[in-house]
Amino acid sequence: MPSPSAVSADPRATPLSPAGRPPAPRVTPVLAVLGGLAVLVAALAVASLFVGAGDTRPGRVLDFLLDRSGARADGQLHTVVATLRLPRTLAGLAIGAALGLAGALLQAATRNPLAETGLLGVNGGAALGVVVGISYFGVGSGFGYIPWALGGALAASLLVLLLAGAGRAGASPLRLVLAGAAMTFTVTGLINFIVLGSGKTYDEYRFWVLGSLSGVTSRSLTGVLPVLALGALAALPAIRPLSALALGDDAARALGHRPAVTRVVVAAAVTLLAAGSVALAGPLTFLGLVAGYVARRLMGPRTGAQLAASALVGAAVLLTADLAARVVIKPYETSVALVLALIGGPLLILMVRSRNVLLLGGPAAVSGGPGGRRAPARAHRGGDGGPDDSLVLRAGGLSMLVPRRGAAAVAGLAVLTAAALGLCVVLGSAVLTPSQALNALFGHGTHAAVLMVREFSLPRIVAGLLVGAALGVAGCLTQTMARNRLATPDFLGVNEGATFAVLLTVLGSSTATFGAWWSGPLGALLAAGTILLVAGRGGAQGYRVLIVGFAFAAVLRSLTELLLAKKDLDIAQAMFTWSVGSLNGRGYSSITALAIGLAVLLPAALLAGRRLRLLRFGEDVVTVLGTDPARTRLLVLAVATALAGLAVGVGGPIGFIALSAPVIAARIAGPARVPLVASALVGAVLVAVADTVGRTAAGDTEIPVGAIAGIVAGPFLLYVLLREQRT
Structure with missing residues (x-):
């Protein structure tokens, strides 16, 4: 076997990376992969227009789209295609892309491949906003939920950012996780408190929380699209800092970036993307996780390419889940969130079983179970359960040490x-x-x-x-x-x-x-x-x-x-x-x-x-x-x-x-x-x-x-x- 020096001296040999290992083989070019994903998304969008829980034939849908045989004069066909399926398909594209992009952004900012949009308390805040609107202000329609869900999500995320950015530690990945978990606990308790006191509130909430694209209308979609677009635009300045952040906070600072500011910008963009999505379709979990994982596997370390791919993958996954929800128990529909959980759950398990997945800032960062922490030095001088603090009890030939x-x-x-x-x-x-x-x-x-x-x-x-x-x-x-x-x-x-x-x-x-x-x-x-x-x-x-x-x-x-x-x-x-x-x-x-x-x-x-x-x-x-x-x-x-x-x-x-x-x-x-x-x-x-x-x-x-x-x-x-x- 030739030595490393011999290999490097040979001009035909594969050059070594700075870590001393051959670089990963170059896969399909980025543009080709993105083009393939775009074609897949387009095909799924077409399928979403032609397939549904009803009995409308695909040929009649095509006649409507091409305005043949007077199809657009058919009121029932117009309702199925223009009023129901078209807004639903566009919403699947927009929400899937938004949640996919939000998941990839959050995973890059926290350097945690297991992060997803619920991390910032967005879903919980949106749910609390909807519950408050239903219970105290008589909101009772899908479009009426949007401002309440959007306001609740933005308020919860703002509180999380304030908590995570307090002190000299800045908005570190761990502080974001802890603040998001605390916010989720709190809003869940408040939701239960409000819902349990009103049967009407619970009746509406139990259907909204399932997550669905079936209630999306052209009016509601138009109202949320500016929020999603603003979130996507807010993410653009963070692409280069995120690439540097992948090398670590110290390396990012050496390159002139500010990690804490980058994470705040990313959190704001994720909040807008996730809040608009939850307001329109309810809480949809796992989508950002799935999209980020697939994008990393396809694009490697390229941050910009990852973000673009994650948006396309998110749209493809959500359209697929929505199609499955419409046809799996036809003529009825099941929950899109359930289909996403059935997709994302196994994928999450696959990720943690992979040797390539590293949970940064995970268990060790929040470790210290009772009895599992290292005792302070004073514990061994008595008073904290150390040896000098113990009492020996003897009975015959038996003895027991009691602290x-x-x-x-x-x-x-x-x-x-x-x-x-x-x-x-x-x-x-x-x-x-x-x-x-x-x-x-x-x-x-x-x-x-x-x-x-x-x-x-x-x-x-x-x-x-x-x-x-x-x-x-x-x-x-x-x-x-x-x-x-x-x-x-x-x-x-x-x-x-x-x-x-x-x-x-x-x-x-x-x-x-x-x-x-x-x-x-x-x-x-x-x-x-x-x-x-x-x-x-x-x-x-x-x-x-x-x-x-x-x-x-x-x-x-x-x-x-x-x-x-x-x-x-x-x-x-x-x-x-x-x-x-x-x-x-x-x-x-x-x-x-x-x-x-x-x-x-x-x-x-x-x-x-x-x-x-x-x-x-x-x-x-x-x-x-x-x-x-x-x-x-x-x-x-x-x-x-x-x-x-x-x-x-x-x-x-x-x-x-x-x-x-x-x-x-x-x-x-x-x-x-x-x-x-x-x-x-x-x-x-x-x-x-x-x-x-x-x-x-x-x-x-x-x-x-x-x-x-x-x-x-x-x-x-x-x-x-x-x-x-x-x-």
Whole structure:
């Protein structure tokens, strides 16, 4: 084999790149690829005009377009082609190109191939704007949604930019991600709060959120096109800075560019493109992700070519999805968002399984699960769970090391939990006074008061405590395993699997009674098994399981939204209330099942927690000590999944608890431990208190516990993650 010097000396040899490797072989010229994509888009646009859910023959459509045989005098044909299909096709071209371009811009600016337009909170802000317009201003048409959706999206993105640009860090990729996630949490809680109080609002919102091109008219398209054009023009000055930014922030500064300003410009362009698209067709996920990925594979590192290709690919993908939505269950239509999820989900999984994909600023950037962070230096001098802070308990030949701070934290939280139980009983009734409720708890007072407290209020509060405990432990296990604050059942697809399974049990029911609590853990375990299987080898120890879980959750969420849209309003609204997270009507039967499950799973969780502590020293050390890291992760995931499934089966997918309880517990118990017991107690208190607030804050109207949790989730997430990043 010739040496490198010999190869470089040969004039016929392939020249080496600066990294010492032969450059990638030149593929099809850029113009040829762009021309091929343009031809594909044109062919799909023609197909969109000729194919539909109705029975109009393609020959008659051609007669109309060519004005033959008096076709344009046919009123029905004019309605089908000119009023329905032509605006729909043009909207597919414009929205697909806009979202494809927005996805590529965002991926280039954040140097994250997994970024998509929902990252900036645009979809959530648009949805909140539509809900506000419907609920408080009587908006009730597709065209009427546009200014509200556009205003909500712009306001949410502006807040995200302000939050991400605060301080000396500038609008870094991580700060954009954190601010966008916090905004999404907050607006979701506000949407649930508003929608649950109005059946009319929910009836209109459940169809809009599916995403569709069917309601697009020439008037609405004309109103949104200037916004999309402005967003595309705003992206042009960012092409050269983005090319430099691909080399890193330091290299971009050396070339005379300002990375923070570039990201702000890109964020503004993405906001306009995504906001106009969401306002016109509803939230369409995965489109920017798919377009950016395909454009990079076709064009390589050329930023300008990537952006042009992503716009064409986005238009092609959306037209294809819209055609499929029209014909797959002809003569009816299905959700375009569901078709996009079915396309984008597998592609996202393919991306994270590829060796060529690097998740920049990913898990490590938001790492630090409870017990997974490196303890501060003072921890080893006592006071934070270090060796000097531990107490040795001996009984005969047995001994046990008990951390003083951890034990004191658990004792204090246990007292707080008991106090919360009493306060929730005393303050949780709108009919009884606190003294009457307290007397009824001990069997004194009228028969009606005793019945109300002991048979209705008390079991619900206890169910809330148990649900919160299960979510707290599940979140602590998954966060510690992945060393990632976002690695909770809420993000791993486990909650979505359990939710979809429970909803399936009432699919053919004429009521909205949820008695099949067992379907929650069953659906969660099936979802976790599928995620692990798809993630493949090593999926449980890297970011693969997180991204596969995200993709799986997106598909299931689209199916859930479609299921709710197909049910009668009363049943759908009751199902939606439960899908937000609600403890209404929970009795002693639910408590019994959940208590038995916790009694079995908590010892397994404590065993898994001890093994997780060893994993912090590295897999080699753990293997030498006789513990199999792969089996430990499987045990952790199985226990956490079963706990989350039980909680969802009883109380619905209550968000935020699995995320926040371990964080709070780690602050109290110290960073050197895996605070499973403390997380359980914190989660119990949070759910019980949130449920009591939801029952009493709005008078006669009850707010589900999931909505209360969602409203405070965003600010809390932003505070915790940005504080850790500064640290």
